[in-house]
Amino acid sequence: MEEPFLRIEGVSKVFGAFQAVSNVSLTVGKGEIFSLLGGSGCGKTTLLRMLAGFEEPTSGSIFLDGRDIAGVPPWERPVHMMFQSYAIFPHMTVAANVGYGLKHEEGLTKQQRAARVAEMLDLVQLTPFAHRKPHQISGGQRQRVALARALARQPKLLLLDEPLAALDKKLREHTQFELMSIQERTGVTFIVVTHDQEEAMTLSDRIAVMDKGQVKQVGTPTEIYEYPNSRFVASFIGSVNSFEARVIERTGGFLRLSVPGLGGEVVARDVAGVVEGQSVTLAVRPEKITLSKERPEAANTVQGHVKDLAYFGKDSLYRVELPGALLQVHAVNARRGDEGLRVADWYDAVWLSFDPGSAIVLVD
Ligand code: ATP
Numbered sequence: 051m052e053e054p055f056l057r058i059e060g061v062s063k064v065f066g067a068f069q070a071v072s073n074v075s076l077t078v079g080k081g082e083i084f085s086l087l088g089g090s091g092c093g094k095t096t097l098l099r100m101l102a103g104f105e106e107p108t109s110g111s112i113f114l115d116g117r118d119i120a121g122v123p124p125w126e127r128p129v130h131m132m133f134q135s136y137a138i139f140p141h142m143t144v145a146a147n148v149g150y151g152l153k154h155e156e157g158l159t160k161q162q163r164a165a166r167v168a169e170m171l172d173l174v175q176l177t178p179f180a181h182r183k184p185h186q187i188s189g190g191q192r193q194r195v196a197l198a199r200a201l202a203r204q205p206k207l208l209l210l211d212e213p214l215a216a217l218d219k220k221l222r223e224h225t226q227f228e229l230m231s232i233q234e235r236t237g238v239t240f241i242v243v244t245h246d247q248e249e250a251m252t253l254s255d256r257i258a259v260m261d262k263g264q265v266k267q268v269g270t271p272t273e274i275y276e277y278p279n280s281r282f283v284a285s286f287i288g289s290v291n292s293f294e295a296r297v298i299e300r301t302g303g304f305l306r307l308s309v310p311g312l313g314g315e316v317v318a319r320d321v322a323g324v325v326e327g328q329s330v331t332l333a334v335r336p337e338k339i340t341l342s343k344e345r346p347e348a349a350n351t352v353q354g355h356v357k358d359l360a361y362f363g364k365d366s367l368y369r370v371e372l373p374g375a376l377l378q379v380h381a382v383n384a385r386r387g388d389e390g391l392r393v394a395d396w397y398d399a400v401w402l403s404f405d406p407g408s409a410i411v412l413v414d
Pocket residue numbers: 065068069070088089090091092093094095096097245
C-alpha cells in the first residue's frame with residue numbers, strides 16, 4: 051500500500067498528570083483539507099502543535115512524506131502553522147509581511163523573492179493593497195495576508211488554527227469558500243483546527259471528530275453526518291432526536307426495534323455488531339422526519355401534536371409532542387403558504403414518518 055502523506059500513529063501527549071491527547075492514529079492524503087473538530091480542551095491544538103514541532107509526543111510517531119519527524123525542529127519541517135491571531139507585524143506593509151518568511155530562505159535572489167510575494171498577493175487577491183499597513187485593511191484582508199505569508203514559503207503542509215474565528219459570520223462564510231479555492235489552486239495539504247461544525251462540514255474533505263483527547267470518528271462530512279458511529283458524534287454534529295431502544299430482531303438488512311419513547315416499534319437500518327435483545331440508542335435527524343395530516347404509507351409512523359414552531363424564513367422547526375417524548379422536526383418552507391402553518395391548524399394531530407434508512411442505531 052502507498053504510504054499516506056501524513057501518518058499519525060498512536061500519538062499521545064501528557065502534561066504532568068493530564069492526558070491532553072490519547073493514542074491518536076490517523077492518516078491524511080496529499081492535497082486534502084482535513085479538519086480536527088471538537089469542543090474546547092479536546093486536544094486539537096495540542097495535536098496541531100505536535101505536527102508543527104512545537105511539542106513532542108509523549109509516545110507514538112508522526113510520519114510526513116514517509117519520514118519520521120520526531121526531533122525535527124519546527125523550522126526544518128516542511129510545515130507552516132497559521133495562528134489564530136495571524137501574528138501580522140503592524141509596522142510592515144502587506145507586501146513586507148507576506149515576504150517576511152522568505153528573508154532567510156536560502157538561494158532566493160531579491161527578484162525571486164519579489165516575484166514570490168507578487169504571486170502570493172495575486173493568489174489571495176491583495177495586489178492592490180500591497181503597500182498598505184495592516185490597520186488600513188479589513189479583518190478578512192488581514193486573514194488573507196496571514197494566509198499569503200504562510201503559503202509564500204511553499205510548505206507541504208499548512209496547519210490552520212481556527213483560521214476564521216476572528217471574522218464575523220457573513221465574512222466567515224465567504225472566506226470558507228475562498229480558503230477552499232486557494233487550497234485547490236496551490237494543492238498544499240491543509241489541516242484545520244475548528245470547534246465550528248458547520249465550518250468543518252463546509253471546508254473539509256474529511257473530518258476527525260475529537261473528544262477528551264481521542265479521535266471518535268474520521269470520515270467525509272457526509273459519512274460523519276449520515277453514519278455517526280457514536281452518541282457523541284451524532285449529537286456533536288447537527289441536531290438529533292434520541293431514544294432508548296431495544297433490538298427485537300435482525301432481519302433482511304434491517305433491525306426491528308422496540309422504542310418506548312415512540313410508543314411502539316421502529317424499523318432501522320442495520321449496523322454491524324448488534325445482537326437481538328441488546329439495548330441501543332435510536333437517533334433520527336429533525337430534517338429526516340416528514341409531517342403530514344393524513345397517515346402516510348411508511349415503515350415508521352407515529353402520531354403527535356405540534357406544540358410550537360419557530361419560523362426561520364427558509365425553514366421552520368416544529369416541536370411535536372408524543373406521549374413519551376418531545377420531537378424536533380425541521381421542515382423546508384419550499385412553497386409559499388408553508389410559513390402560514392399555525393399551531394392551531396395542527397394541534398388536532400399530525401403524523402410523523404421517517405425512513406428506515408434515516409433511523410440510526412448507535413451502540414456506543
Ligand atoms: P480550544 O478549542 O479551547 O483551544 P483544544 O481542543 O485546542 O481547545 P488544547 O489546547 O489542545 O485544546 O488543550 C487540551 C488540554 O490540554 C486542555 O485541557 C489544556 O488545558 C491542556 N493543555 C494544553 N497545553 C498544556 C500545557 N502546556 N500544559 C498543561 N496543560 C496543557
